[in-house]
Amino acid sequence: MQLKPEVTSLELELKHLIIDALKLEDISPEQIDSTEPLFGEGLGLDSIDALELGVILRKRYGIKIATVTDEVKVHFANIQNLARFILSQREQVS
């Protein structure tokens, strides 16, 4: 499946953002697969990282996450889902 160019560039931006904000100092953006799980398996982030990420996304993209629903868990599952979620929120606003 071919991804839209804005999705892939946002994915790279998110990788940089996550590495920087969550201080993953020994990981480079190239090492993060956009479809690998962010939490538990894969990158190995935990629940505190999830909260931190919520705050960062609000600051950077103006996204508000009120409660953690199953839907939110899907949005946060990996970089690709997160990028799509942010773009869909932008489209709703514009």
Next chain:
Amino acid sequence: MKTASFRLRGWGYWTPDCVVEHTNAVPALLRRRVTPLGRQALSSAWELPETANARLILSSRHGEFSRTLSLLEAAANRSDLSPADFTLSVHNALIGLLSIAHGNHKGHTAIAAGQESFCYGLLEAIACLKENPDEPVVLIHFDEPLPGAFSQFNDPTEQPIAIALALATTGEGDLIQIDFEASQHKDKPSTSHSHDFLNFLTGNLTEGLSVGVNVQWRWTRHAVA
């Protein structure tokens, strides 16, 4: 005068003029949650004997204050507090992380006693040995001058340090005796008890004296063949 003693099973330390860098034994996922000073404290204790099954004591006057400062600054600017910083903004956070990483379930104590934090941390460690002679104790002490707007509250003599000691009642290691009594030189207190003790260790001295505002502490080393 009161007297107590322990076996020094091992020790580790860091000061800014350390030429030898600690290896990155502390896992990256844990290290990232800790301030630069906290990293040095964790590294100092990481490979001591018994860290995995010792009772843990943390002593620090200010704790990891750089984290507290960024939380306070965020609050003052009415911006969001970092959840990761907030969860670790308690005095015992660092040994909490250490105990999780080592699977250590022995419990821990965190002490802040002003300028004399190191000495009272050591006293707490010895008291734990007295209470349970079969259980080793690891003491971790760290401090650094207060940063930013809080630097006006610093003692001019405060210097960064992280030091970790492994204590036990038996086993290999020098026997260290501690004598302490009401301070007789209150007008001339030592600049830093932890640095005094570090000098006693690194210099392999047989005796060291550190005078506090309230209590003065004498350490004597009895080498064991």
